[in-house]
Amino acid sequence: MVVTKSGNVKGYDPDDWTWWHETVPVRLRRTLEEGFELVVITNQGRLTTTDGAQAPEAQAFQAKIHAIFETLNLPVAIYAACANDNWRKPRIRAWEHFTDSLGLNRQVDKAASYIVGDAAGRPSDHSDDDRHFAMNLEIGFYTPEEYFLKKPPELWQHKFDPFQYLDALGPVNGMYTNL
Numbered sequence: 001m002v003v004t005k006s007g008n009v010k011g012y013d014p015d016d017w018t019w020w021h022e023t024v025p026v027r028l029r030r031t032l033e034e035g036f037e038l039v040v041i042t043n044q045g046r047l048t049t050t051d052g053a054q055a056p057e058a059q060a061f062q063a064k065i066h067a068i069f070e071t072l073n074l075p076v077a078i079y080a081a082c083a084n085d086n087w088r089k090p091r092i093r094a095w096e097h098f099t100d101s102l103g104l105n106r107q108v109d110k111a112a113s114y115i116v117g118d119a120a121g122r123p124s125d126h127s128d129d130d131r132h133f134a135m136n137l138e139i140g141f142y143t144p145e146e147y148f149l150k151k152p153p154e155l156w157q158h159k160f161d162p163f164q165y166l167d168a169l170g171p172v173n174g175m176y177t178n179l
Helices: 023-033 057-072 093-101 129-137 144-149
Strands: 039-043 077-081 114-116 140-142
Touching: 023 057, 023 144, 039 093, 057 077, 077 093, 114 129, 114 144, 129 140, 140 144
Parallel strands: 039 077, 114 140
Antiparallel strands: none
16 A cells, blocks of 8 residues: 655655555545445564564554554554464454454455455565465455556466475465465
């Protein structure tokens, strides 16, 4: 959704962000108008220390998230996985927490649901966690270029494919885990 203004990979200043593309706020608004909910699930391991305490970067991240979504002015749920645990994508605990929070009167339509993520397994991507997250949830997947710019899908491959290492029983607990 955003990139740094500075050009750095990570933004440590809460004001060091700009929209990834000018279409992002418009497309997100349209997504809400189409009846979807916006849920951001992000891996942010640098926000806690090895003993689980809040890292100095956490306050800057919180300020940045606040600024982004205040500017966007749309309702959104945000889950930031801060440790290498079941909350971290491609594992699905954050999704389960979101769906559990909906209560008995509302359910997620998995057939209509989808993930938009830049960790898609393309040669230039840092990871394939977002694509594996969607695979684990058995929902659709789009790259930002596909979703926001309507570009065709790009070639991709698993950065790590557990099927290459597991026996005939298949993936661990039915999921890609990025062991």
